[in-house]
Amino acid sequence: MSQTHRVLLSEDDILEKIEGIATQICEDYRGQEVILVGILKGAFVFLSDLAREIEHQSQDGKGVSACFVEFMSISSYGDSRKPGDIRIELDVRQSVRGQNVIIVEDVADSLETLYRVRQILSEKGAAEIRVAVLLEKPEGHKRSDVSLDYVCFRIENAGFVYGYGMDVAEKSRALPFVAVADPE
């Protein structure tokens, strides 16, 4: 039997928003190089659509001069008393020193992950660091020192979402839309 999913955000909704933030990025960094740093695994689909849209919009010389793609993978130590404590499982390979970096993340919930990733990239000497997220969950925020520069969707009380890169116990990452889990 095929699975049914409750679609929260359709493919078309998502691609329309990505087009919009790609336009903003192309305007903000016109004629400059940017390095997109995707946070694995959740951001892999979002990053691939965003990177292609940026390249597409930059073809006629109006957008960025180059769009590089890097990835980081991090995991938490699992100590709930220190939510910001994370281990780098995979680091960027290209130097970010003096570069414009855009962290690309699936969900901004507590903001602890983005805070730590931002700190790591800053220590590596990035010139400017911005953040692009597919989904912001404002009620989950636990910090006020992380700004989200490019946000596709702000979702309130949606519960757990999956698809479009995000998993449920490693399943359903490749769904082309964002689905919402049924409430318990």
Ligand code: IMP
């Ligand atoms: P935080 O902002 O440090 O709390 O971490 C956000 C991370 O939690 C994201 O990168 C996601 O991997 C994960 N996350 C939070 N909410 C969801 C969800 O609804 N679905 C899938 N992953 C989620």
Ligand code: MG
């Ligand atoms: Mg994630």
